[in-house]
Amino acid sequence: MTEEEVRRRPGGRGARVRQAVLDAAVDALVEHGVTGFSFADVAARAEVNETSVYRRWRTRENLITDALLAVSDRRVPVPDTGSVREDLYAFATLVVEYLNSPLGGALARAAVITVEDPELAAAREEFWRSRIRSAGVMIERGVARGELRAGTNPRLALEALIAPLHSRALLTREPLDEDLPRALADLVLDGLGARDGGRAATA
Amino acid sequence: MTEEEVRRRPGGRGARVRQAVLDAAVDALVEHGVTGFSFADVAARAEVNETSVYRRWRTRENLITDALLAVSDRRVPVPDTGSVREDLYAFATLVVEYLNSPLGGALARAAVITVEDPELAAAREEFWRSRIRSAGVMIERGVARGELRAGTNPRLALEALIAPLHSRALLTREPLDEDLPRALADLVLDGLGARDGGRAATA
Numbered sequence: 001m002t003e004e005e006v007r008r009r010p011g012g013r014g015a016r017v018r019q020a021v022l023d024a025a026v027d028a029l030v031e032h033g034v035t036g037f038s039f040a041d042v043a044a045r046a047e048v049n050e051t052s053v054y055r056r057w058r059t060r061e062n063l064i065t066d067a068l069l070a071v072s073d074r075r076v077p078v079p080d081t082g083s084v085r086e087d088l089y090a091f092a093t094l095v096v097e098y099l100n101s102p103l104g105g106a107l108a109r110a111a112v113i114t115v116e117d118p119e120l121a122a123a124r125e126e127f128w129r130s131r132i133r134s135a136g137v138m139i140e141r142g143v144a145r146g147e148l149r150a151g152t153n154p155r156l157a158l159e160a161l162i163a164p165l166h167s168r169a170l171l172t173r174e175p176l177d178e179d180l181p182r183a184l185a186d187l188v189l190d191g192l193g194a195r196d197g198g199r200a201a202t203a
Numbered sequence: 204m205t206e207e208e209v210r211r212r213p214g215g216r217g218a219r220v221r222q223a224v225l226d227a228a229v230d231a232l233v234e235h236g237v238t239g240f241s242f243a244d245v246a247a248r249a250e251v252n253e254t255s256v257y258r259r260w261r262t263r264e265n266l267i268t269d270a271l272l273a274v275s276d277r278r279v280p281v282p283d284t285g286s287v288r289e290d291l292y293a294f295a296t297l298v299v300e301y302l303n304s305p306l307g308g309a310l311a312r313a314a315v316i317t318v319e320d321p322e323l324a325a326a327r328e329e330f331w332r333s334r335i336r337s338a339g340v341m342i343e344r345g346v347a348r349g350e351l352r353a354g355t356n357p358r359l360a361l362e363a364l365i366a367p368l369h370s371r372a373l374l375t376r377e378p379l380d381e382d383l384p385r386a387l388a389d390l391v392l393d394g395l396g397a398r399d400g401g402r403a404a405t406a
Contacts, residue, residue, distance in 0.1 A: 191394030
């Protein structure tokens with residue numbers, strides 16, 4: 001059995017078709033953004049019948065969400081280094097590399113979706129909910145190891161780490177420099193070193 | 204002298220015209236977004252000659268930036284409570300109220316500007332640079348009062364406080380609840396309570 005055959009094994013033909021459609025969906029998003037996204041275009045790019053794309057995903061929302069999640073899982077996997085500080089640092093570094101890449105930058109802009117469309121808004125919300133849920137495991141492991149206070153809010157921590165990277169990429173459009181992941185991970189873990197009696201966060 | 208006359212005094216007619224144009228520019232941004240923004244439309248709304256608008260601002264970039272800054276300065280003034288924690292809390296609360304308002308929500312979406320246009324990108328950058336500079340004084344006062352470590356990076360602190368609010372408003376489009384400002388201010392000041400030997404932030 002060749003390496004190629006082994007790699008292709010899991011899921012067989014169904015999985016290959018699924019991956020081809022998701023890859024095509026990503027290409028379509030990069031080229032036309034969310035507003036110009038259609039089943040017909042994706043099916044043509046993937047060389048798959050439009051009805052089978054439709055049968056599997058049903059709505060544009062489902063397909064867009066799946067495609068964005070597949071790219072994010074591959075390009076920004078959630079690290080597990082054994083230390084919450086190193087995990088957050090590695091994760092923020094991957095986000096920077098992703099946002100600095102042409103693909104990541106284009107997808108991040110597509111994901112903002114300024115048009116008002118309930119279906120697309122639902123796709124965006126589902127994407128972020130899912131990403132925050134899977135990345136939250138870094139914080140939960142930190143609590144389990146005793147590195148972080150019990151009751152730490154994983155979502156707020158991840159937002160303080162990641163949102164500044166997205167806002168630089170989308171709002172100020174500045175280059176994301178390589179010191180930023182460490183500085184943000186340290187800020188989220190240690191704070192600014194406030195000295196007003198160490199009043200604890202209540203979140 | 205009536206109260207109205209006193210209020211109008213600073214700057215006289217020139218200042219009144221300036222304010223009328225900035226108000227009209229905000230209305231135009233809310234209605235058409237950045238891409239449909241024109242001198243002619245703003246001048247008509249302000250009942251001012253288009254050439255005098257052009258003479259004063261020269262580029263759409265300048266006018267958009269000025270209009271956004273005027274609204275932000277008025278709706279989200281930088282607090283000075285005497286405590287960095289209360290300042291950050293009050294500031295984040297104002298940002299939440301602003302983003303939750305129809306005007307603030309519409310302007311935030313307009314300010315994202317997903318189209319590629321160097322002039323508009325420059326406007327957006329100038330807006331954020333200017334806002335971060337003026338809000339940075341909260342952090343600088345905290346350092347001066349000994350509440351924060353010397354060498355604290357004001358920009359990174361403000362981004363960790365404010366970017367999550369913008370990302371919820373723009374990306375996940377969730378309602379921004381009233382616990383969020385306090386939770387974020389505490390996170391930025393205290394961190395997550397990491398216990399790995401208190402390694403200090405190096406930013």
